[in-house]
Amino acid sequence: MAMSQGPAPRAGPEDGVGEASSPAHSIDPADQLARLGRSWVWLLGAATVTLVPGILALVWPDVTLHVLAVLIGVYLLLTGAFRFVAVFGRDSDRVPGLIVAVLFVLGGVLCLRNPLQTIAALSLITGAVWLVSGIVTLYTAIATKDMPHRGIVMGVAALGIVAGIVVLALPAESARALTRLLGLWLVLLGLAETAVALAWRSALRRAGITGRDTSGQAT
Template sequence: MLDYLVRHWWVLILRGAIAIVFGLLAVVWPAITLVVLAILFGFYALVDGAMAGVAAFRAGDGSRGPLVVEAVLGVLFGIVALLWPGFTVLALALVIGAWAVVTGVFEVAAAVRLRKELAHEWLYVVSGVLSIAFGIVIWFIPGVGLAAVALLIGVYAILFGAVLIALGLRVRAEGRNRGIIA
């Protein structure tokens, strides 16, 4: 798995950049309508799931299972958000919370496998824990106004994106240290 990540370190950085852009949009426009927010989330989840799918299918070893599940669920959650954008804030918050928890669990699982190849790898664990914590917070306060949900989503996406970018840079540096990439 590490060899794949080293060769495709830019995918982590791209996923992080997309998450940050999504987060900034949610923070800058907190009064955004539910339909627009659902559509933005739907596209984000689809793209993130597709990228996780690319990573899973290009990983040559048996450690791609968590990435496959993350990809499938990301795409499914994205499709649900795009097909039914009229959900209430409560329904949208629950979908996003579930997506974050599921994604976080599989990111932690992938990190555990990655630790076998890369000592002291904690950034992927942090991204998974952030996802799980965000999902749980959303479950416990689903009735808050759309602006608060948008702000929470935005802050989460910005933090998650920053962690993925840091991980991508760390993996790239590791690849250079090992002589895998120039």
């Protein structure tokens, strides 16, 4: 989520072992993932993955616990995938971002592994993921002093921490109550992440960088 100076350009064919190796450099998966993770559109996609399930939960409060577990599980898996790609766009320490990505994927797998689990278990998984990811993101924002839009990122992290605490401290007694609670926080987090994506787009435009040319920036 944080932005910093991107990696230096790779060496050309003359700096390699021969022309046969140049195609491999041009399609390096790490470079491709880094370019994708630096895009503000990618950040907006991650925000959408959070916002859409929240809206569905609010407009469909009578969903069964089974469907809610699947909905939350898919949200966690997709968010983990988005965050994993975003890690490649960083020049700074990638470990915190990787931990958060793995945490989201693990939470998604646990939700989908047993969709008929109890309300308390679903609340525990979601709340723990939000709380830990919020703490890690807040730490990263505080430690990275040159992070663009640092205040917004810290605000999103704080919102995630509060969401995790609320879900863990106020367990819902019914699937309907849990659906409304999770839906509300998903919408709030999705809107906050949308603000981060739009702020990053604004920063790219001020720097004269288009959406297709973000090779000088990192997420």
